[in-house]
Amino acid sequence: MKEFNALVVDPVGLHARPATVAVNAASKFKxxxxxxxxxxxxxxxxxxxxxxxxxxxxxxxxxxxxxxDAEAAVQTIEEVLKTQKVIA
Incomplete structure (x- = not known):
C-alpha cells in the first residue's frame, strides 16, 4: 500500500472543481x-x-x-492536487 498525507491549503477547501479533476485522475487506475x-x-x-x-x-x-498501480496512482493524484493548488 502506498499513501501520502497533505495539508489542504485552498481557501475554500477541497471543493467541486479540483475534486472532479482528482476523481477523474483516480478513475484511470486499477x-x-x-x-x-x-x-x-x-x-x-x-x-x-x-x-x-x-x-x-x-x-x-x-x-x-x-x-x-498504487505507486503511480498516489503520485498522479498528489501532482493533480498540487497543480489545482489544493495542497502545498
Missing amino acids: SEIKLSYKGRSVNMKSIMGVMSLGIPTQSEITISAEGE
Whole structure:
C-alpha cells in the first residue's frame, strides 16, 4: 500500500472543481484508492464520496492506494492536487 498525507491549503477547501479533476485522475487506475479525513475514508473514484467529506482549508488528508498501480496512482493524484493548488 502506498499513501501520502497533505495539508489542504485552498481557501475554500477541497471543493467541486479540483475534486472532479482528482476523481477523474483516480478513475484511470486499477488500484483501490481512498481519501481519508477525520477518521472517515471514501472511494477516491467517487465524486459524491469525496464531496461528502466536506474538507475545509487547513485540513490534514490522507490519500492511499492498494493494487498493481498504487505507486503511480498516489503520485498522479498528489501532482493533480498540487497543480489545482489544493495542497502545498
